Each structure stands twice: as C-alpha cells, then as structure tokens.
Amino acid sequence: METKRLIIVAVGGQGNLLASKVLGEAASRSNIPVRMSEIHGMAQRGGVVESAMIFGDAQSAIISDGEADILLGFEPLEALRALNRCNQNTVVITNTSPLPPFTAAIGKGVYPDLTTIKKLIAAKTGRLMTLDANALAKEAGNELSVNIVLLGALIKAGVLPVTAESVREAIAATTKKAFVETNIRAFELGYGAV
C-alpha cells in the first residue's frame, strides 16, 4: 500500500487530538495500517499542537520536514508556519478563521493578513483548499465541531486512502452520543465546502 503522510497543526483546545483519533479509528475500520504521533505535556499549554499520521506501509510514526503529502491547518497562521513540513506537491487544507496568538495581541509580532497567508501557501505547495470551519461548525450547531468540519474537507481532498463512510462510522463510534448528529452534520458541511 502506498504511504501517505498527514500533518495536522492546531492551537491547544481546538480538538485536533480527537480529530486524529477519529481518523485513526476510520482507517482501522478499513484495515488500513496507520501510525500517529503527537506531543503532549508542556507544549500543550496554549501552544501549537501537532499530530503526524502515516497511512500505509511504513514503520515510522513521525514525518520529516518536507515530507507531508497533506497538511491540515486548524488555524491559518499555524498552517503557514508549518510550510517547512511541505513540498511542492503537498496538498494544504486550512481553516481561514484566525486565532491570533497572545504575542500578537501584545504587539510582539504582527498577524499576517489572510490574503498574504493564502498567497504564500498556494505559491509553495501543490494545491491549497480553504474553508471557514468556524462558520460551518456554527452552522452545524456546535462551535466546537471545527475539528470534524475540517475532517470532512480532509477526506474530500482525496489524498488519504480513508473513505467518507468509514469516517462517518468512526464519528458514530468514538464521539459522545449527544454530539453524533451535529458531528455528522459538521462532517458533511466540511466535505461539501472544498
């Protein structure tokens, strides 16, 4: 099986660990080998949270710079910051809703404008797909479902060997019962947005 490498970058609290868990569960349900690594602990206190997922026949659980086949950004600045993980063929999907870091709030550094971010990413990678996942999550009925909206867009991109159906099943199996319906809605909205 061809190896596909996915990097997810997010800000602590955006729920990317749950998203990667759902994705891993979906892959397992389809008997696709998958390995994932993530960083816990001090790095999580309001900093960037990154997970790496490798689908197919490889033994490594981490991804070197320049070797992501697909990058999923939960936040546009973090997607831009992660460009060193990409190459000229990488497919990038990013949420366009910014979460400015505290440093920008106190005047240490300027948050680049969204047009610049998109232009830079598009110029340096294979393909850029964007969506306002926060707006779609709201539309789905739960502002916290940004992660599932982005999963929808990720699957639509068609890079990973994981089917939409298996993700729907994984959402039903792994997310809290009360949220399954909104999560499925969030997934479909993300799937339809790119």
Added chain:
Amino acid sequence: MHKLLMDHPGEKLFLLGNEAIARGAMEAGLAFATTYPGTPSSELSLNFFQMSRESDLYFEYSTNEKVALEVAAAAANAGVRTMCVMKHVGLNVAADALMTLAYVGVRGGLVILTADDPAMFSSQNEQDNRYYGKLSGLPILEPSSAQEAKDMMGYAFDLSESLQEPVIFRTTTRLNHSTAQVSLGEMKKRKPRGDFVKDPFNYVTVPAVSRKLHVKLLKNFEKAEELANSAPWNFIEGAGPWGIICNGVSYNYVADAVKDLKISDRVKILRVGFSHPMPGNLIKSFIRDCEKVLVVEEGEPYMEEAVRSFAQDAGNIGLIAGKRPDLFSRLFEYDPAMVRTTIAKFFGVPCEAPKIPDLSDIPALPQRPPNLCAGCSHRATFYAVNQATRGMETIHPTDIGCYTLGFLPPLSAGDFLICMGSSVSTGCGFSKTTDKKIISFIGDSTFFHSGMPGLVNAVFNNHDITLIILDNGTTAMTGHQPHPGVDMDALNFEGFHRISIESVVRGIGVEHVSVIKPYNVKKSISAIREAIDHKGVSVIIAKQACTLFERSLKKPHGKPFTVSDQCKNHRACINDLGCPAFFVENERVRINASLCSGCGVCAQICPEHAIVPLK
C-alpha cells in the same frame, strides 16, 4: 469496563504507546503498580489508576520516584508482580533505591519503566537512561513499536522472575506518545497477595551481606548476557555486506530508509531490543563479515561503544561508526529523512533529500509559546510578588510544574531551575552568597515530592529565604494527578488521607507562615511584603484551585469580564499580567469572554477600573 481490562484476545485496538504498555502489563498479570507522574510516562499511570478502580490491581501515586520504587521493591519481594513507572529524570530520584535493589533482587517480577525524552519536549534534560543498566547491572528492554511494547511486557516480567532481579523497561517519547493498531493477547490471572519470608542475611544490606550480593549480581549478568544473545528481541533482518545496528524508534526509521533507498539486498539490520547486557556473541557474529557497520541510536553512543569493544575483542578491524560530526548527533531526536540521508551518505548510495520549499520570503510570524492559562492563579501570585518587590533586587529560584512558565515576560518570575525540589535548596545557597532577596517558587505536588527536605535545611541552617508554595490542589502539568495534599473526598475517591501543607510547614518550624488567596491582589501583596520583611525562613501558601482542572470538572467559574469605555489604554492588564484572554482590536483592549475564567485579577489592577463583569 476499562477498554484495557477486556479479555478479548485477538481484538485490535488503536492504542497510544502508553496504553499498549499498560495492556501488556495487565496481560502479564500485573498486580501492583506505583508511580510519580512525569511526561512522557503519565498516561500509563492514568490507565493503571483507572483500572485499579475496577479491578484488584493495586495502584498508587507515590510521593516521589524513590518512594515509588521502594514501595514497589517490597511488593515484588512479597512475590507480587509489580511495576514502577517514571520519567527518565525520575530514575535519578529513585537511583539510590535502584542501585542496592539490584543487589537484593526480587521474588515476584518487577519492571521499572523509565520514559526518556530525546529532544526534551517536556523535560529539563535528555539524559540517556540506558546507562542505568550499566550502572546498576540490571537488564534493559527497549521496544520499537506499540505492539512490541505490549508483547515485550510479558517477557519483561518472566525475565525479572527468572533472574530474580528488576528489569528496566526503557521507552522514549515517540514510543509513549505514538498510536497504532495493537492486537491484544490473553489476560493472565493476577495474584494480588504474596508473603515475605524472612531471610535477613540476603535482605539486610550490611557490608558483609552486600559483598555476597554483588557476587550474585555479577553472576546474574552472565546469565542475562546469554539470554540477550538468544532473545527474540535482538533479531537480524536481511543479508548483505553492510551492517546497521539500531534500537527503539530508530529501528523504524532504518527499516523505512532501507526500503526507500532500495538497498535491502546489500544491508542487514541488527535490531537490539534487549540492550543490557549487550548481546556480545550476536554482535560479534553480525559484524564478522560486514564491510562496515553503522550504529543508529538516539542519545549517547551507548551501543556504538559496546559494538566497538566487542569488535576489538573479536579482532575485527572493520569500520564502525555512529556518532560523528558528519553522521549522527548525540543531540535531540532523529527523524526518517535524517536517518535515510545519513545511511545513504555512509554507504555511498544516491538519495534525494526532501524538497522543502524556499521559505525566505515568509515574513516573521508571531510566536505561539506555551503560556499559563487564562485565570491561572500562579499568574496572580507572580504579579503580587512583582508588585511587593518593586525596586528590590531579587532572585527567584523556581521549580518544575506549570508555574515554571512564569519565567517568561511579562511576569519574569523564575531565575534558576535544575530539578524537582531545587527551588528551596538553591534559594539557601543564593541567600548566603548574594545580597539579593530570595523568593523561591514551588508547586504543591513538587513540595511533597522533594521540597520538604530543602525547607528543613533552610530552617535548621537559618537561611533568609521566602518560599511561595503555589497550591492549586493538583499535579497540573502532567494531567491533574492527585498528590498527598489533594482533597480526594471532594473528587469522590475513598480511602485516602489528606496532608495539610500548612501543618507540614509549621511542623518543620517555619516561624512566619501565611496563607493567601492569590485572586485577592491587595491582601496578597501585603502578605508577601510582610513575609519578605521577616528575617529567616518565611513561607507563603498561595491557595487557589487550578482553573483548568476546575473547568474539566465542570465546576462553575466566575462570570467573564469585559473592558468598558472607561479604558484609557494604560494596558497594565496586558503589560503586567499577560493573561491570554486579552487581545487588542483596533487599538482597543478586549477580553475573549470564552477564555476569561472570571478571576477578576485584571479588574483589581486596572487604574481606571475599566474592567467590569460582563452583563
């Protein structure tokens, strides 16, 4: 039922490395486990804690790693299968117990898990704990994947019982924190009770006994070396004139690289999973017909040195390399591309480096460093200390926990840190050698872990320091584990006692003790002033529950605040507090209501009283 307790052999679960290890231990009939939490080992203990609530597994969060290992040593010597879990630096704390426990040995299996942290994602150093095998003489096992970690755990217990000594199980962050499909095995029955048979001439380590026990340890070493030579964890893959010797996660990068470089017909790989004692005969026969050998291991040249010495022993003069300026570094962690390009370079095969785009035109991006949470009471305490010491020259020895982040501006409350508990004792040293005012910071869990002896020292030797104990009622950094000062009743856990930090401090003989509520800014500042005016040892206990923990327990918190039109842009809130709930929009200060915990500290310090509760 806890997912790791289910007896469904053959089932595949998507498990975190730490969960796989916990499952492996349960399958091996683990009956007794102790720990002091530390990343990257923490989830392992969390799973034991959860399973102990619904099975006859005994588990405890011990006061520190030394205590944890001593408790475990006794359980294992009562014949019960036992595990003791800690992060790599925890083994330094437990080392005193470890070194002589190696002499005494065990009756029931004892597996000591040490989780190393190459690249220091969450640690103060990246020491390579394989050297503890050499130092203590004990066997070391090192898995490469979650599945292997689970499978190896049963072997670890069997090995411990066959050698009658503890086994060190060494992992690294990328093993503990990687997730993969793991296929489950059968559950062995637990034996939670044992017996201790008196045998003082083998158990009481007076010199005459220890002399005998050291002889036994060295004999065991020979047995262990034989086992290492034939253990399935030390295996050879492929065939060819080039040799690669690797361990742990490096093996995964090597295996992928050999495939990607299409050199599997020229390379053979020796994966070492039983790494102390090193399998001498296996290595000698592996390198005998190799043109050259590359050793791939994160951290220190532990295997490389051993391989070179075996080669010398065997009269083999082929090239053996590993750590070299143009090859591998002793620094940080490795990654697949780095291992691939280094293998290609060493053996002289073509390799394409990953094509990272030219990023020179990317503007400087605002950083997103970790920060104390919005509403964190540590921030309030640091602010109060900064106000109380305005104009004074101070030194702030700090300690290990979330509050270490207070060293960052604008709080800048942290000047010196080496290890758990060091804030108090290094404060003693600074107070005797400088003219600056010493105000040390330590967390509640860290105080119990190793801060108390420092405080006893400070009182006995009459040092002039102020110690601020940041008591947020939990071990926050590693994921809210309990500690001896936690009110377990309030968390609905029965069967625990609670130790009052204030009583301990008074019991130690500290003359000036005060308890503050850090959200009350004015009172806190005046209490801190009084404490630092006191000549000698003074202690302030800053008591306020961890806001992140309270949120996770779904406890109600204060109403969020907002910035009114009274704001004249002094920005004391942003410049002196640095709470991440603030942001600036169109040159006006705003508060993110969903982040604000309603602590009200900013409202108390605003010179215009412009920060008011949100209606």
